[in-house]
Each structure stands twice: as C-alpha cells, then as structure tokens.
Amino acid sequence: MTIVDDSTTPGLAEPPTGHGPRRDPAPLLPDPRPVRVLGTDAAAAFDPGLLHELHRQLVLGRRFNQQATTLTRQGRIAVYPASTGQEACQVAAAMVLSSQDWLFPTYRDTLAVVARGVRPIDALTLMRGHAHSGYDPYTHRIAPLATPLATQAAHAVGLAHAARLRAAADPASAEDLVALALVGDGATSEGDFHEALNFAGVLGAPVVFLVQNNGYAISVPLARQSAAPTLAHKAVGYGIVGRLVDGNDVLAVHRVLSEAVAHARAGRGPVLVEAITYRLEAHTNADDASRYRPAGEVDAWRARDPVTLFERHLRDVGLLDDARADAVARAAEELAAHIRAQFDAAPAPDPGSLFEHVYAQPTAQLREQAADLAARLALEADGTDGGAA
Amino acid sequence: MSATTTRRTTGPTTSGTTMVAALNAALRDAMAADPAVHVLGEDVGSLGGVFRVTDGLSAQFGERRCLDTPLAEAGILGTAIGMAMYGLRPVVEMQFDAFAYPAFEQLVSHVAKMRNRTGGRMGLPITIRVPYGGGVGGVEHHSDSSEAYYAHTPGLHVVTPATVADAYGLLRAAIASDDPVVFLEPKRLYWSTEPDPIAEAGATGAGEVAPIGQAVVRRAGTSATLLTYGPSLPVCLDAARAAEDEGLDLAVVDLRSLVPFDDETVCAAVRATGRAVVVHEASGFGGVGAEIAARVSERCFHHLAAPVLRVTGYDIPYPPPMLEKHHLPSVDRVLDAVARLQWEA
Ligand SMILES: Cc1ncc(C[n+]2csc(CCOP(=O)(O)OP(=O)(O)O)c2C)c(N)n1
Ligand SMILES: [Mg+2]
Numbered sequence: 001m002t003i004v005d006d007s008t009t010p011g012l013a014e015p016p017t018g019h020g021p022r023r024d025p026a027p028l029l030p031d032p033r034p035v036r037v038l039g040t041d042a043a044a045a046f047d048p049g050l051l052h053e054l055h056r057q058l059v060l061g062r063r064f065n066q067q068a069t070t071l072t073r074q075g076r077i078a079v080y081p082a083s084t085g086q087e088a089c090q091v092a093a094a095m096v097l098s099s100q101d102w103l104f105p106t107y108r109d110t111l112a113v114v115a116r117g118v119r120p121i122d123a124l125t126l127m128r129g130h131a132h133s134g135y136d137p138y139t140h141r142i143a144p145l146a147t148p149l150a151t152q153a154a155h156a157v158g159l160a161h162a163a164r165l166r167a168a169a170d171p172a173s174a175e176d177l178v179a180l181a182l183v184g185d186g187a188t189s190e191g192d193f194h195e196a197l198n199f200a201g202v203l204g205a206p207v208v209f210l211v212q213n214n215g216y217a218i219s220v221p222l223a224r225q226s227a228a229p230t231l232a233h234k235a236v237g238y239g240i241v242g243r244l245v246d247g248n249d250v251l252a253v254h255r256v257l258s259e260a261v262a263h264a265r266a267g268r269g270p271v272l273v274e275a276i277t278y279r280l281e282a283h284t285n286a287d288d289a290s291r292y293r294p295a296g297e298v299d300a301w302r303a304r305d306p307v308t309l310f311e312r313h314l315r316d317v318g319l320l321d322d323a324r325a326d327a328v329a330r331a332a333e334e335l336a337a338h339i340r341a342q343f344d345a346a347p348a349p350d351p352g353s354l355f356e357h358v359y360a361q362p363t364a365q366l367r368e369q370a371a372d373l374a375a376r377l378a379l380e381a382d383g384t385d386g387g388a389a
Numbered sequence: 390m391s392a393t394t395t396r397r398t399t400g401p402t403t404s405g406t407t408m409v410a411a412l413n414a415a416l417r418d419a420m421a422a423d424p425a426v427h428v429l430g431e432d433v434g435s436l437g438g439v440f441r442v443t444d445g446l447s448a449q450f451g452e453r454r455c456l457d458t459p460l461a462e463a464g465i466l467g468t469a470i471g472m473a474m475y476g477l478r479p480v481v482e483m484q485f486d487a488f489a490y491p492a493f494e495q496l497v498s499h500v501a502k503m504r505n506r507t508g509g510r511m512g513l514p515i516t517i518r519v520p521y522g523g524g525v526g527g528v529e530h531h532s533d534s535s536e537a538y539y540a541h542t543p544g545l546h547v548v549t550p551a552t553v554a555d556a557y558g559l560l561r562a563a564i565a566s567d568d569p570v571v572f573l574e575p576k577r578l579y580w581s582t583e584p585d586p587i588a589e590a591g592a593t594g595a596g597e598v599a600p601i602g603q604a605v606v607r608r609a610g611t612s613a614t615l616l617t618y619g620p621s622l623p624v625c626l627d628a629a630r631a632a633e634d635e636g637l638d639l640a641v642v643d644l645r646s647l648v649p650f651d652d653e654t655v656c657a658a659v660r661a662t663g664r665a666v667v668v669h670e671a672s673g674f675g676g677v678g679a680e681i682a683a684r685v686s687e688r689c690f691h692h693l694a695a696p697v698l699r700v701t702g703y704d705i706p707y708p709p710p711m712l713e714k715h716h717l718p719s720v721d722r723v724l725d726a727v728a729r730l731q732w733e734a
Binding site for chain 2: 132133136137143144148151153155156158159161163165168169195196199203353358359360363364365
C-alpha cells in the first residue's frame with residue numbers, strides 16, 4: 001500500500017484549527033510487563049515499619065475475608081463478595097491514601113473500607129442486609145459501596161474536580177485531595193467507565209482508577225470482555241497515564257499506587273492502574289465457580305497467594321520470625337472474634353427507618369405511609385390480628 | 390442576596406419576558422447568590438445552550454462555574470454527583486428529553502437514592518434541567534414527555550413550570566432544594582411571554598423562592614375541573630374559555646410539582662365541581678395521569694358525578710412532526726372529554 005505524502009500539498013498538511021494530533025502517546029503507554037517489586041532490588045527501598053504494617057494488614061485482611069464468608073454460611077450475612085486473593089490490592093488501596101483523600105469502593109471492596117478505618121460491622125452493613133450503607137461517608141471519606149458497575153468512577157472524578165474548583169475559588173480552604181476509584185475488570189466494559197476516564201482526562205482531575213483485574217466478571221473471562229492489549233492501555237485513549245502492576249505483589253501495588261496518587265496530587269492528571277490478580281473464592285457465596293473455571297487454575301493462583309508471597313519475602317530478608325507471625329495471627333483471631341461479637345450485639349433494623357431520608361423532609365404521602373406501617377406494627381405487637389382491616 | 394434584589398439582571402422588557410429569559414435569570418441569580426452553584430452540560434458555555442437558557446453565564450461567572458462538558462450524559466450526571474458529594478450545588482442541563490436517557494442509571498441508582506442509602510448523611514442537591522415535550526416540530530427524539538419515569542422514582546422531586554413566573558420561581562426553588570430535582574421545561578412554552586413575571590415570582594411573600602410541592606388553581610370554576618401541568622396548561626385554559634360558550638364553567642389546576650404531589654389542592658378543586666379530567670401530553674398508559682386519576686378516585690369518590698377521565702398522548706412512539714397535532718391533547722379533545730362527564734345523570 002502506498003501512503004500518499006501530502007505534506008507538500010497546500011491546505012492538507014496542518015489542520016488550520018489545531019484539532020489534529022495533540023500529544024505524544026508514548027509517556028501515557030503502560031509497560032506491558034507488570035511492575036514487580038518482590039524478588040527485585042527495589043524491595044530494599046521499603047521502610048521496615050511499612051513492611052510490618054502491610055503484613056499485619058494482609059493477614060488481618062485475609063482473616064476478615066474468611067470470617068465474613070463464614071458468616072454467610074451461618075446466614076448472618078446475606079451475600080459476601082470475598083476479596084480473598086486480592087488482599088494486596090485492597091490493603092494497598094487503603095494505605096496509599098491520606099486522610100483528606102476519598103475512596104470510591106465497589107461491592108468487592110469491603111476489606112479496603114475496613115483497612116481505611118471503618119468498623120467491620122459498619123462496613124458489612126450492606127451485606128448483612130440491615131441498611132444500604134453502614135458508615136458515614138464524610139467521617140471516613142469513603143463513598144458507599146457501589147454495586148451498579150463503574151458508576152462510582154464518575155463520582156470520583158466529580159468529587160476530585162470539585163475539590164480543585166473549591167481550591168481555585170478559595171485557596172485558603174484548598175485540600176490537596178485525590179480520589180481513588182476501584183473498578184473490576186468486567187466493569188471496564190461499561191460506558192460509565194469510559195465516560196469517567198474521558199471526563200477525568202478532559203478535566204485533568206486528580207483521580208486514580210485502580211482496576212483489579214481478577215480475570216473474571218462473575219463467569220465471563222477477560223478475553224470475552226476486551227480485546228485491548230491490557231486494560232491499562234485504555235488510559236491512552238483518554239490522554240491519561242496507564243500503569244500495569246502485579247496485583248499479588250503488595251509492594252508493587254503499594255509503589256505503583258503511591259506514585260499514581262502523587263502524580264494526581266501534583267496536578268499532573270489522572271492515572272489508570274491495572275493490577276493483575278485473582279479471586280480465589282467464587283464471585284460470591286451464591287456462585288459456583290466450578291462451572292466456569294478449572295480447579296487447576298485456582299491452584300496455580302493459590303501458589304501466588306499475595307499473603308504467602310509477602311511472608312516468604314519478609315522471612316527471606318529477616319523481617320518475619322515465628323514470634324511475629326504468631327502475634328499477627330493472634331491479632332487476626334482477635335479481629336475475627338471481635339466481628340462475631342459485634343454481630344451478636346447488633347440490634348435488628350428498625351422498620352420505622354424505611355421512610356426516613358427519602359427526602360430531606362418527608363412528603364405528606366410518606367408521612368401517611370409511615371403512619372400506616374406504624375399502626376400495623378403496633379397491632380402486631382399487641383397480638384391483635386393486623387390483617388383484619 | 391434575595392431574588393428581588395438580583396432580578397434586575399434580566400428585567401422585563403416592553404414586549405414581556407420569555408420563559409427562556411426567566412430561566413436564564415433564575416440561573417444567573419442563583420449563581421450570584423451562592424458560589425456553590427455550578428452549571429454543567431453540553432454547549433452550555435459560549436453558545437449558551439441550544440435553547441440559550443444558559444446564555445451569558447460562562448462570560449459572567451467564568452468557565453469553571455458554567456462548564457461545557459464532553460458529550461456524555463451519564464458522565465455529566467455522574468460528575469455532578471461527585472461535585473455534590475463535595476458540597477457543590479450542580480445544575481445539569483440535559484440537551485433534550487430523549488437525550489437524558491443515557492444518564493438514567495446515575496439518576497435512578499445514585500441521585501435518587503444517595504440520601505436514603507447513606508442514612509441521611511449524604512444528600513445530593515442536584516438540579517437536572519430537561520427540556521421536554523412536543524409541539525415544536527421536532528424530528529424524532531426531540532419531543533418526549535418523560536415525566537413518568539422520573540415521577541416513579543422515589544427520592545426525586547419532579548417539577549414543571551407552565552408560566553414564565555413559575556419558570557423563575559420554581560428553578561430558584563429547585564436549585565435551593567437540598568434534594569435532587571428533575572426540572573422539566575416545556576419546550577413549547579420557552580418563547581411564551583409574560584409582562585413582569587420575575588417580579589411576580591419574587592413576590593410570593595414568605596421567602597425568596599416559590600415552594601416546591603404546591604399546585605395552583607389557575608382558573609376557578611364550578612362545572613368540572615381540568616388537572617394539568619407544563620405544556621398542556623395553555624391548552625386547558627383555551628378549552629375553559631371555549632367551554633364558556635357552552636355554558637360550562639371549568640376550573641383549571643396547574644400541578645407544577647408532580648413529586649411531591651399536592652393532593653390537598655387537587656382534591657379540593659375536584660370536590661368543588663364533582664367532575665375531573667386529567668390532561669397531559671405523555672402517553673396515557675402508566676402515565677402520571679393514571680396516578681392522578683387513581684388518587685382522585687380514592688380520595689373524592691363520594692363527591693364524583695362521573696369517572697375521572699384522561700386526555701393524553703396516544704400509546705405510540707412520539708409521532709413525526711407533520712402528525713404530532715393529532716397526538717397532542719387539543720382543545721377539542723379536552724372538550725370532548727368534558728362532554729362525556731355524565732351531565733345528564
Ligand atoms: C450495571 C451492572 N450490570 C450488572 C451487574 C451485575 N454484576 C455484579 S458483579 C458483576 C461482575 C463484575 O465483574 P468485575 O467488574 O470484573 O468485578 P469483580 O466482581 O470480578 O470484582 C456483574 C455482572 C451490576 N452490578 N451492575
Ligand atoms: Mg473481575
């Protein structure tokens with residue numbers, strides 16, 4: 001094929017309004033080899049205090065996932081999408097953020113919410129079925145867990161943009177905040193994901209998108225989801241930086257996310273990070289993963305368990321001995337016992353709450369409906385036949 | 390800053406003020422009064438919106454306050470949600486009724502529910518302006534009446550002005566509301582005029598803005614009551630005038646707010662005549678009129694001399710412009726319905 005050289009044809013070489021090619025894509029392109037830190041010289045750069053904290057969080061996180069899964073078997077949690085196998089992403093996502101930052105989690109990310117400081121019982125309120133969200137988003141700077149896929153990504157962009165608007169309008173109250181949106185691999189196919197990245201790029205908003213690519217959207221493997229070279233490559237189409245990281249290497253995730261957050265905070269624009277990981281459990285307790293993935297595949301990923309990989313590293317460099325491992329294991333058991341106790345002590349939800357907070361002020365119609373339910377409940381409490389009327 | 394002190398920005402002219410100018414004044418005054426108010430949407434900046442409702446706002450308040458966004462309605466509303474989470478008061482413009490649909494998931498799953506799902510901790514004071522309805526010769530996808538989708542979604546307020554004064558007052562109220570408001574602007578009435586509507590809107594008495602949730606009796610009457618809103622109000626007023634020739638004295642109620650619904654004003658107006666017709670452009674099946682007819686029947690049954698009737702658009706996709714006049718409620722169709730209200734009984 002001959003490509004015509006039109007550079008000498010008047011009127012064709014340069015579009016007069018400058019909406020031709022606008023930037024060099026090279027700096028945005030992700031390295032297709034995922035960033036790894038464990039087993040490399042880069043691991044030595046980490047402060048031992050941080051390493052111990054990461055380890056503690058990983059072990060507690062694993063125990064949290066196990067305890068929540070057990071509670072589904074006991075019928076005390078309606079549904080739990082475990083992040084077992086993805087703890088490196090969950091823990092790092094929470095730990096790289098500062099107090100002024102915001103986290104936008106999905107249903108998969110209860111552990112990240114707990115790692116950022118929410119009480120486990122409150123983080124699990126949605127899954128317990130008591131209320132749609134159990135924590136104060138403003139206290140923790142965590143949006144409610146989002147279930148409609150990728151919708152939360154645009155919220156993160158809007159919030160980050162709003163913070164910059166406020167900073168421009170009123171420098172005294174400026175907060176150098178970054179919003180971190182968590183997304184699954186399947187959710188990257190949603191229009192809202194595309195729109196959020198596009199808005200982030202155009203607005204230059206301080207947002208980081210972390211795609212936890214665990215290979216599946218319920219049963220559908222990534223190959224059916226996207227023909228992109230990597231999901232991180234999607235960044236380039238929006239003029240934002242893409243990065244690819246080994247999601248089971250907690251040091252790599254921590255480093256790449258820290259750099260992405262610093263990049264966004266410095267006003268250099270959004271970053272899309274893809275972390276390649278695996279969920280070792282089914283999609284939720286209601287799912288049967290054996291219908292769509294072979295046991296051998298799961299075993300291969302168990303051999304790359306993020307907790308085990310990290311413990312091996314810590315022992316290799318002399319930062320973990322049996323005494324420390326035992327102490328952390330005891331802390332994990334205490335967490336599990338604490339969660340069980342919180343579940344035992346939690347009051348039943350109040351039916352009166354159904355009509356609260358639909359609007360700032362209830363409408364006349366809602367007041368009527370609330371009175372109707374209250375009257376029925378009063379009749380039931382009296383032991384009278386409430387259905388007679 | 391009160392509405393009355395800022396209204397001079399777009400004052401009445403000798404030829405009167407259009408609904409577009411009143412909406413523009415409401416936005417301008419709201420932005421001047423509260424730095425948290427931000428306008429965003431497609432072409433809202435230097436163009437001033439395809440209907441010019443945002444004319445001059447980016448010049449006066451800067452591009453940050455009146456933002457031309459990428460073309461993506463879910464992205465616009467999703468971004469507005471995040472802005473509201475951070476304490477801003479976004480006013481989103483959807484370019485046309487049928488082009489608001491891409492934002493439906495953000496609207497229904499987040500805008501409407503956020504206050505409830507966070508136990509009241511996170512309200513979203515977002516105003517979503519949607520030009521709606523037909524009668525303007527628009528080709529397909531430019532004339533939908535989508536109010537039933539919104540009104541069926543708990544957590545949203547749904548209001549629609551039918552007069553120039555209400556366009557100003559209700560938009561100020563919507564922007565001031567701590568709840569999300571879907572603000573439906575009848576395109577057909579965009580260029581209708583009133584002498585000094587903004588003064589009227591500013592003079593509601595109690596506060597600087599007209600309250601959301603109150604219907605108003607536009608015309609008292611004794612024979613039968615027409616219940617309507619938005620673009621169908623002028624049709625009903627014309628029908629009431631025409632009915633005078635037949636010796637009928639029709640009352641006309643302008644609902645203004647579909648959610649919250651003003652049962653009190655509506656039922657009082659129906660009880661006063663014992664006969665009611667609901668009139669709207671949207672298709673009848675499952676429409677807002679069905680809800681109104683049911684509510685009136687439940688509450689006013691013993692005052693009614695005839696079943697509550699509806700005059701609505703047919704249950705068809707919105708027709709092409711050369712045929713829309715057959716679809717839209719007309720004076721004749723309204724009068725025919727009135728004639729069927731069992732007068733001889
Ligand atoms: C808009 C939307 N469509 C469908 C669903 C149902 N659904 C819940 S999770 C899920 C799979 C998502 O996969 P992925 O994004 O890879 O996240 P993962 O569950 O693997 O963490 C689906 C289809 C949903 N929640 N939202
Ligand atoms: Mg997945």
